[in-house]
Amino acid sequence: MKRILLLAVMVMLLAFVVASAANNKIISSKSGTNVSTMATMKNHLLIVGNEEALANVPIAPYNPNHITLSPGDTIGYSAFDYQTNGSSGNRVVVDGLGGVHFAWMRSIGGLGPRTIQYNYVDPGGGQGWPATGTPASIGGHVNDGYTQIDMTTDNLAAIAYHNGNDLIESLYVATEGATGFAGFPDSTFRLKMLFAGDVDPCLWPYFTVDRSNRYHMIASEALLAAGVQTVGYARSTNGGATWIAPAVVDTVITISTVVTSSPVSDKVAIVYTHPYDTTSQWINDVYYVLSQNGTTWDFRNGKVNITNYASTPETLWAYTDCDAVFDFNDNLHIIWNDQFAYPEGGGLTSVEYKSTIRHWDLSSGTITQVMKSDSTWVLTGCDFGNWSHSLAKMSIGADSTTGGLFVTSTGWYFYDCAADGYANGEQFMSYSTNGGANWTLRGDLTNSHTNGCLAGDCDSDHWSSLAERVDDWLHLFYSNDLDAGGIPQSEGALTTNPMLYLHYPNPIRSSAVPSAPVLVFPYDDSTYASAFFVFEWSEPVGVAHYEIQVATDVGFANIVESNSNVDHKEYLNINGLLPDEYFWRVRSVGYFGTSAWSSTFNFIVAYIGIQGHVYEQDGTTPIQDAIVAAISNDPVDTSAASTNATGYYVLPVPGPNTYDIIAGKDGYADTTVNDYNIASGVAIVNFTLHPPAGGCDYIPGDINDSGAPNGIDVTYGVAYLKGGSAPRDSCNCPPLIFPFYAAMDVNGTCSTNGIDITYYVAYLKQLQPAILYCDDCPPARRQ
Numbered sequence: 001m002k003r004i005l006l007l008a009v010m011v012m013l014l015a016f017v018v019a020s021a022a023n024n025k026i027i028s029s030k031s032g033t034n035v036s037t038m039a040t041m042k043n044h045l046l047i048v049g050n051e052e053a054l055a056n057v058p059i060a061p062y063n064p065n066h067i068t069l070s071p072g073d074t075i076g077y078s079a080f081d082y083q084t085n086g087s088s089g090n091r092v093v094v095d096g097l098g099g100v101h102f103a104w105m106r107s108i109g110g111l112g113p114r115t116i117q118y119n120y121v122d123p124g125g126g127q128g129w130p131a132t133g134t135p136a137s138i139g140g141h142v143n144d145g146y147t148q149i150d151m152t153t154d155n156l157a158a159i160a161y162h163n164g165n166d167l168i169e170s171l172y173v174a175t176e177g178a179t180g181f182a183g184f185p186d187s188t189f190r191l192k193m194l195f196a197g198d199v200d201p202c203l204w205p206y207f208t209v210d211r212s213n214r215y216h217m218i219a220s221e222a223l224l225a226a227g228v229q230t231v232g233y234a235r236s237t238n239g240g241a242t243w244i245a246p247a248v249v250d251t252v253i254t255i256s257t258v259v260t261s262s263p264v265s266d267k268v269a270i271v272y273t274h275p276y277d278t279t280s281q282w283i284n285d286v287y288y289v290l291s292q293n294g295t296t297w298d299f300r301n302g303k304v305n306i307t308n309y310a311s312t313p314e315t316l317w318a319y320t321d322c323d324a325v326f327d328f329n330d331n332l333h334i335i336w337n338d339q340f341a342y343p344e345g346g347g348l349t350s351v352e353y354k355s356t357i358r359h360w361d362l363s364s365g366t367i368t369q370v371m372k373s374d375s376t377w378v379l380t381g382c383d384f385g386n387w388s389h390s391l392a393k394m395s396i397g398a399d400s401t402t403g404g405l406f407v408t409s410t411g412w413y414f415y416d417c418a419a420d421g422y423a424n425g426e427q428f429m430s431y432s433t434n435g436g437a438n439w440t441l442r443g444d445l446t447n448s449h450t451n452g453c454l455a456g457d458c459d460s461d462h463w464s465s466l467a468e469r470v471d472d473w474l475h476l477f478y479s480n481d482l483d484a485g486g487i488p489q490s491e492g493a494l495t496t497n498p499m500l501y502l503h504y505p506n507p508i509r510s511s512a513v514p515s516a517p518v519l520v521f522p523y524d525d526s527t528y529a530s531a532f533f534v535f536e537w538s539e540p541v542g543v544a545h546y547e548i549q550v551a552t553d554v555g556f557a558n559i560v561e562s563n564s565n566v567d568h569k570e571y572l573n574i575n576g577l578l579p580d581e582y583f584w585r586v587r588s589v590g591y592f593g594t595s596a597w598s599s600t601f602n603f604i605v606a607y608i609g610i611q612g613h614v615y616e617q618d619g620t621t622p623i624q625d626a627i628v629a630a631i632s633n634d635p636v637d638t639s640a641a642s643t644n645a646t647g648y649y650v651l652p653v654p655g656p657n658t659y660d661i662i663a664g665k666d667g668y669a670d671t672t673v674n675d676y677n678i679a680s681g682v683a684i685v686n687f688t689l690h691p692p693a694g695g696c697d698y699i700p701g702d703i704n705d706s707g708a709p710n711g712i713d714v715t716y717g718v719a720y721l722k723g724g725s726a727p728r729d730s731c732n733c734p735p736l737i738f739p740f741y742a743a744m745d746v747n748g749t750c751s752t753n754g755i756d757i758t759y760y761v762a763y764l765k766q767l768q769p770a771i772l773y774c775d776d777c778p779p780a781r782r783q
Helices: 002-015 711-721 753-766
Strands: 037-042 073-078 091-092 101-107 117-123 144-151 157-163 170-173 189-190 203-209 215-221 230-236 246-253 259-262 268-275 284-291 316-326 330-344 347-350 356-363 367-372 391-399 405-417 424-432 460-466 474-483 497-505 519-521 527-528 533-535 543-550 559-566 568-570 580-590 601-605 608-614 627-631 636-644 648-652 656-662 671-680 682-684
Touching: 073 101, 073 682, 091 144, 091 474, 101 144, 101 157, 101 474, 101 497, 117 144, 117 157, 144 203, 157 203, 157 215, 170 203, 170 627, 203 230, 215 259, 246 268, 268 316, 284 330, 316 391, 330 391, 330 405, 330 711, 356 391, 356 405, 367 405, 367 424, 391 460, 391 533, 405 460, 405 474, 424 474, 424 519, 519 580, 527 656, 533 543, 533 580, 608 671, 627 648, 711 753
Parallel strands: 203 259, 284 316, 424 460, 527 601, 608 682
Antiparallel strands: 037 347, 073 497, 091 101, 101 117, 144 157, 157 170, 170 189, 203 215, 215 230, 230 246, 259 268, 268 284, 316 330, 330 347, 330 356, 356 367, 391 405, 405 424, 460 474, 474 497, 519 533, 533 568, 543 559, 543 580, 580 601, 608 648, 627 636, 627 656, 636 648, 656 671
């Protein structure tokens, strides 16, 4: 019975980063919340553009007294929080005189016509139509939407949009009559893309104006259900009055395709996520097609796959968001988000919550990490919404003076959720000073947390667009959604939302030193019965890494834990904290200097328990990731801890009692100290583990020791081969060299290498009949 309890505790500890057995969990702000690293995602329906769904959603009355926490100037309003399905594209552009132009999809009250709205901020900061904007749609039109904006060389705003009702001429382009004066004529130029074999024309335009004032438009076939869509391209040399015959670029299953033009040459690039197959919208590579002169395209042979995810066993894949920009040295830069994804069939895909924004540039041909999200998310009650993930709707901009690159993205915190169960968005930014080779950690631009908010009182900052050209300011335009979730997807209540313009100072031009973080957890002046904590803090802009110190005195003379190179807003202490009072602080290290230390929080650790080491049979070699459990006669009074790299553990227990102390790990026989009385303080108990008789205790293929083999084990194995943590099962099976990671030897060759990963992927794709094991080291238990 006690062996069964220990195995159960092991599964709990290894499956969840943030929780273990009831009385010895790693304490974090997530404690008490069910979290997961993976979720099953479905294919999302496309929002065609003639939707009438807004009449069927709850409507929250407008609150004129609501004061938003989100920064920026109100450019206008819209009940359409949701501005794009996939890629954001461009809804804000800077002209050559320093003016800023905006276009967005607008409906007030949700039941009125949906139109395109325009506004302008002059170089002095004055708005053309303060906090309202002016219509840019054709008079009398309804259901215009999904707009994009760019700028001609004579500083005139040009907009593109579609009309979901008009299936005769569904795409529209208009150019203002004078800079900042709008006057988009009712004689707006129209275009229809309908290709042979397609039932529906193309919608969702993405748009750029090159330096020769040629208009380039990309659009995707309008399907009433998820499926393969044609992507079309057209070009105009006379402001949209006439167009070349539309050409097929490719077929896709997401609305991701963007187009961008160079500020210093005639180059134009089309970038999109391309499906590996047509079963899942989550399984894509990233492609681009480049025209050197803006007129000659090779859509048959000129497509370039920059990710080639299918060529590796890592199963990273791109989703539906990407963006691209040419810098002022004429180098093409592409960004996208990716995450681990495993098709389950039937339009369902198992997707890891952790998402990473990647960067690639044509000059270097290398992929780098821009920013990453948290690796876990709550299982229920805080949804990103359709067509979003943990990082989504990213944009990239370039600085002509410094060569700096800037990436913005929507992200979320699990503890900031609207009452209706949708997560409140935040706007994050990272920047690079060396062409994308290195990036700052993500910084929170908006910091507008409204956890538990009711419809009309939320601040969910989402559907952003960053101007491609960065000057002394970053020009960011986003929806300040007063109830989280995308209203066209029937998520949340319909609210009248401010459309905010955040002009954020360029941190590279100002050589800005990052600010000190704000501490979050462990809370100040608090007490905990635990030895391990996930220290958490805010995310300032411009941080290269963080430094953390934990001490037993407020002057930090007696530091018990420190790390000078933390690459995330969280840190799990390596050494278990013994009962005492502790003080902690964090500071930001950036490219242009180091911040002051944060304010200091203090907390008390109060518990009784045991500590010690777990060794190999030689009595000196430490065993990492062994489980030590204290089990009393009452199964509820069960605590467990795992050992660190030195074999050390700290194990608080629920209270004074007599316990059986069990140490174990797969591949070893358990060692038990019976009837050990723990009355007070922290006692020392060391263990020595020996190999079991009759085989090694492991499950073939269960590389991460989660209790069952699956696709996540492939990820773990690849990470190990690249220098990451070793597999959790180590077996002592002479004459094989110890340690032998038997669970990873899935092809049964009595060795572990990349061939095992290839075999494992083939097995998951049902191309191999079974997972094998080494005959010289058979498993004592099998799946």
